[in-house]
Amino acid sequence: MTTHALLQAFKASKPAFGAWITLPGVLNARAVAQASPHLSWVMIDCEHGLTSLQPGAAESIQAITGLGPNAPSPLVRIPATGFSNSTSWQIKYALDAGARGVLVPMVSTAEKAREIVADSRFPPGGRRGFGSPFTHGTWGVNAAEYLNSANENVVVMIQIETKEGVKNVEAIAAVDGIDCLFIGPYDLSLAIYCTSGKQSLKRAEEGFDIINVTSDIGAMTESLAASLTAAVGGESGAAAFRY
Template sequence: MLMPPNKFKQALAQRRTQFGLFLGLANPISAEILATCGYDFLLIDAEHGLNDTRSVQAQLQAMAPYPVQCLVRPAHHDPALIKQLLGTGVQTLLVPMVDTAEQARAIVASMHYPPKGIRGVGTGLERGSRWNAVSDYFAKGAEELCLIVQIESRTALENLDEIASVEGVDAVFIGPSDLAASLGHLGQVSHPDVKAAIADALARISAHGKAAGVFCADATQAASFQESGASFLAMGADTGLLRSAALKLLAGLRPQSGADNASAGY
């Protein structure tokens, strides 16, 4: 059996623009529905969404028949958690809260077997190797791994050049909400200082030869970020899309109630 190719990693290397969504519902049915919609990637969020390794694997299995690429954001940098997620079959990790090059190098080590890294070997129990059905998994599996580090603090911006230079980091992703908070603008991702910092960071990442990404729920702003160097963009989340669609439907039936719900919720 052949190792599934990581087409997301291939697209990053070619700087082909990719659009995706975050998945926080922790449900294989909703994940499969979104897998039919034509997005380039879907990112299972285990940092803020209520996902664990079981729900991650179930969603990977649900989305496997479709061409969409599947990414996962873990809750933290723990090598044991990274090992488990790779065991479920995750090929691309987006790791949050990376502030230093030292942290980035530690994450790279967590994703690889010795002597390159510290990942434990247990392929006979793991979906990642298809329970040892993948021939030459130790070589082929490593080739398809993709690491995106997420920077979202003032400290990370200060260390961005060093982080982007770490071998084994394929891309750098900007988290606007936490970055805004770190810059003193909590809840103001559209603040001019935040937008300027993001644009500058995207350009710096690209200058280092790494793919740059960002979360952006505004299509107009997305075009601006692409001009600054972003080649992959997360355009929203399943939770937000569900709520927005429900409010829109209700507003069409009872305009006043729909408007009240919208303002109260946001």
């Protein structure tokens, strides 16, 4: 199996730092993925970002994995939420596109978590169908190798971002096959999702496993604002709210 930086970080029990991709386009995706050797993952946001699930996410995944063995793991947040019944085909699209993992928003029950796991695993561990002639190539393996290893290597992530989800979090966490619980800070109003390196260091010291550091649009606007403030002889003030 080709590189999977996020999974390697999990196995090494070290914090996995990542960045959010909200802007569409393969050049943007590659630029973010190449930004730092400390990136373990990048999240292609097809829910609130401007990248379409198909073909946008697939093209971005290809652009990222094409960077070689040191590329961060490309993950996809699907647009459908855990409240709906339409998550199955969207998980299939994201994984068939070659994503190393999938993130499903608004998961509030253990029952929905089990459905997501089933949709993300090939039989006998789940009900994911196989048929794409492209997926295994994106991973850098043949079809048989992908089928034999995907269930152990695809990372299944869900977002806890509702009152019901918090109430059921222990039951959700106990679902076999869920690899990561990701806090949805804006809907849950709990600031665990990070938007700066300083915040990320604090969360790493607290023992969090997967930590967002910044986003493409956040990093770009922050850098522009700082440069222009310096150009007019000003001093950097408090950081503006950003995603």
